[in-house]
Amino acid sequence: MFHFDKQNENVLYMDKRQHFEKLDSGHVINVNPDVVADFRNMPFEDESFYMVIFDPPHLIKAGETSWLAKKYGVLEETWQEDIKQGFDECMRVLKPNGTLIFKWNEEQVKLNEILRSIDYQPIIGNKRSKTHWLVFMKGVANE
Numbered sequence: 001m002f003h004f005d006k007q008n009e010n011v012l013y014m015d016k017r018q019h020f021e022k023l024d025s026g027h028v029i030n031v032n033p034d035v036v037a038d039f040r041n042m043p044f045e046d047e048s049f050y051m052v053i054f055d056p057p058h059l060i061k062a063g064e065t066s067w068l069a070k071k072y073g074v075l076e077e078t079w080q081e082d083i084k085q086g087f088d089e090c091m092r093v094l095k096p097n098g099t100l101i102f103k104w105n106e107e108q109v110k111l112n113e114i115l116r117s118i119d120y121q122p123i124i125g126n127k128r129s130k131t132h133w134l135v136f137m138k139g140v141a142n143e
């Protein structure tokens with residue numbers, strides 16, 4: 001959704017599901033990644049990418065049939081460990097000095113809770129907004 005060019009050939013899109021559905025509400029859910037895989041165990045070699053954009057679900061509770069849950073997904077009960085594993089995997093597949101962009105919305109879980117769960121510190125981020133875009137750099141004062 002946040003990609004300016006959704007067919008950008010320079011980007012490899014990964015999600016754990018492939019899903020197309022037209023809801024009665026008129027919303028269209030179209031999750032159509034290049035690679036179907038789990039961010040906790042990515043099918044990529046170490047040091048594969050210059051940049052990784054990590055945009056996990058930010059909801060821990062939402063009706064399973066709700067439009068939001070279908071569009072954005074919902075975190076599992078083990079979300080703290082899952083997000084930590086996701087960060088570790090993002091850093092593993094990044095090249096040295098590579099950039100990790102992380103998006104988080106604080107609707108249900110505060111950013112500080114996320115930062116407490118992971119072993120990395122962002123370089124910059126917008127602290128006032130409810131939606132955060134954080135920038136991390138592999139190997140730079142963050143491990």
Ligand SMILES: C[S@@+](CC[C@H](N)C(=O)[O-])C[C@H]1O[C@@H](n2cnc3c(N)ncnc32)[C@H](O)[C@@H]1O
Pocket residue numbers: 001002003014015016017031037038039040055056057058071072073074
């Ligand atoms: C906020 S959405 C991503 C939206 C995407 N950035 C875009 O611009 O369209 C979060 C996605 O993470 C996926 N997801 C949830 N758990 C996952 C996991 N363990 N591994 C990979 N993808 C996962 C969900 O299926 C959901 O589509």
